[in-house]
Every structure is written in structure tokens, then in C-alpha cells.
Amino acid sequence: MERAYHKWFSPILGKSMEMLVFGHSGTPVIFFPTRSAHFYDFENWRVIDAMKEKIDAGYIQVYCVDSIDSESFYSDSPPPLRIARHIQYEKYILEEVIPFIRTQNKKRELIAAGCSLGGYHAVNIAFKHPDIFTKVVGMSARYDLTQALPYFADLFDGYFDENIYYNMPNHFVPGISDPKLLRQLREMEITLVIGREDTFLDNNRHLSDSLHQLSVPHQFYIWDDEAHRPRYWREMVKIYL
Known part of the structure; x- marks a missing residue:
């Protein structure tokens, strides 16, 4: 399996960022790491190995990006600065990572995925930019970081503003009314996967119900058990990516 390491100083984030790329061709996948994890974790957890056949066959090319969650959602900064730092991270993906991918891969399609x-x-990024992304796969995810759940706090300590609203799918998706945006979302391949015993199950159901209300086609799969571990993600990526 072809593997390449990349690092550059991000002007947007003001720090060096790293990335691993697996594969030589195929539809590019931006693979986001888990909470406060890093670009190498999916390789260490053998999630990348689970996709080896697809990668070697040139079906997908996987770009494992780094996160700055510890500087945004999980920082000690005031809530407005937490969401502002997240917005900078999204800008980094849009204005640095995606242009880099376009220099490496000429495929028009682009997949966003993460666990x-x-x-x-x-x-979050795919739903806001359906003109860029053609497919998204969310595995074991939480789509409202303002909602306190068992073992998971409200990441903004009760604070709420417009920036938070437009970065929480369970908040902004029900309010989408722009015909062009809805058409683009309806053309996107959307897959949500969650475990039956996962704390985020109702969070996923809420998002799925919102998509149904907007007549946005999508696939919603509920796995047995919690299914919130690398051993489950290794199986999920084989099926959904």
C-alpha cells in the first residue's frame, strides 16, 4: 500500500500540520480523527489496513488529517474562542487541505469521513459545503456538541451564538430552506452509522429525522452493541467507504 507523509506550516492555523496519505489513485477521502486524536491513529488502530484492498485497487485514496480539538472544543478558552478556533480549522481544510488534494488527485468526487x-x-463540513463533497460517512458521531449527555458535557458550557448554531448539524439542518443547498444535499451520498447502545444514538436519530423532513435521501444504520471502538470501525469502513 502506497503511503506518504506530508507536513507544512499552515498560515490559517499558525502552526505546522501533518497528514498521512494512503493510496495512489481513486476517490479522495478526507478522514478526520477521533476526539483530540491525530493523523496517525487510524493507521495504528489498523483501520487503514481494513481498507487495504480498496486502496490498493485504486478505488479510494485516504487523506488522514490531524485535529486541533484540544485547541478548540476541548480547550480552556472562553466558548466564543473555542468555536472561532474550530472555524479556523474548517478554513484550513477548505483552503489548504482540499487544494493540496486537488494537486495530488484529479477526481472530481470528494468524500468526508470520520469516527x-x-x-x-x-x-458538519460536508453538509455546509455540498458543492464540494459528494459523499459523507459519519461513524459513532455526535452532531450536537451543545447537548449534555451521560459522560459527555456541553462543550460550550451553556453558551450559544450564531457561530455555534451554524456548526451544529442538529441545529442548522432543520432550518435549511435554500433550494440550491437542498438540491446539492439530495445529490450527496450520506451515511450515518451508530451503535444501538451508543450514547449518541438519539443524536443520530434526530439528524436522520431532520433529513427525512427535508426529503434528503440518506442511509442510517444501527449496529448492535455500542460499536464505538476501532474494532467496529475496521468493519464499518469496509462496508461504507
Whole structure:
């Protein structure tokens, strides 16, 4: 399996960012890491190995990006600065990572995918930019970071503003009314996967119900057990990516 390491200083984030790329061709996949994890974790957890056949066959090319969750959602900064830092991260993906991918891969299609908080990142950015992404896969994800759940706090300590609203799929998706945006979302291949015993199950159901209300086609799969571990994600990526 072809593997390449890349690193550059991000002007948007003001720091060096790293990435691993697996494969030589195929539809590019931006693969977001789990909460406060890093670009190498999916390789270490053998999630990349689970996709080896697809990667070697040139079906997909996987770009494992790094996260800055510890500087945004999980930082000690005031809530407005937490969401502002997240918005900078999204700008980094849009204005640095995607242009880099376009220099490496000429495919028009682009997939966003992730597990746990990475699934949030994938769905959030894809739903806001359906003109860029053609497919999204969210696995074991939480789509409202303002909702306190068992073992999971409200990541903004009760604070809420417009920036937070437009970065929480369970908030902004029900309010989508722009015909062009709805048409683009209806053309996107959308897959949500969650475990039956996962704390985020109702969170996923809410998003699925919102998509149904907007007549946005999507696939919603509920796995047995919690299904919120690398051993499950290794199986999920074989099926959904």
C-alpha cells in the first residue's frame, strides 16, 4: 500500500500540520480523527489496513488529517474562542487541505469521513459545503456538541451564538430552506452509522429525522452493541467507504 507523509506550516492555523496519505489513485477521502486524536491513529488502530484492498485497487485514496480539538472544543478558552478556533480549522481544510488534494488527485468526487468526533467534523463540513463533497460517512458521531449527555458535557458550557448554531448539524439542518443547498444535499451520498447502545444514538436519530423532513435521501444504520471502538470501525469502513 502506497503511503506518504506530508507536513507544512499552515498560515490559517499558525502552526505546522501533518497528514498521512494512503493510496495512489481513486476517490479522495478526507478522514478526520477521533476526539483530540491525530493523523496517525487510524493507521495504528489498523483501520487503514481494513481498507487495504480498496486502496490498493485504486478505488479510494485516504487523506488522514490531524485535529486541533484540544485547541478548540476541548480547550480552556472562553466558548466564543473555542468555536472561532474550530472555524479556523474548517478554513484550513477548505483552503489548504482540499487544494493540496486537488494537486495530488484529479477526481472530481470528494468524500468526508470520520469516527466519533471525526464523524462530527465530516458531517458538519460536508453538509455546509455540498458543492464540494459528494459523499459523507459519519461513524459513532455526535452532531450536537451543545447537548449534555451521560459522560459527555456541553462543550460550550451553556453558551450559544450564531457561530455555534451554524456548526451544529442538529441545529442548522432543520432550518435549511435554500433550494440550491437542498438540491446539492439530495445529490450527496450520506451515511450515518451508530451503535444501538451508543450514547449518541438519539443524536443520530434526530439528524436522520431532520433529513427525512427535508426529503434528503440518506442511509442510517444501527449496529448492535455500542460499536464505538476501532474494532467496529475496521468493519464499518469496509462496508461504507
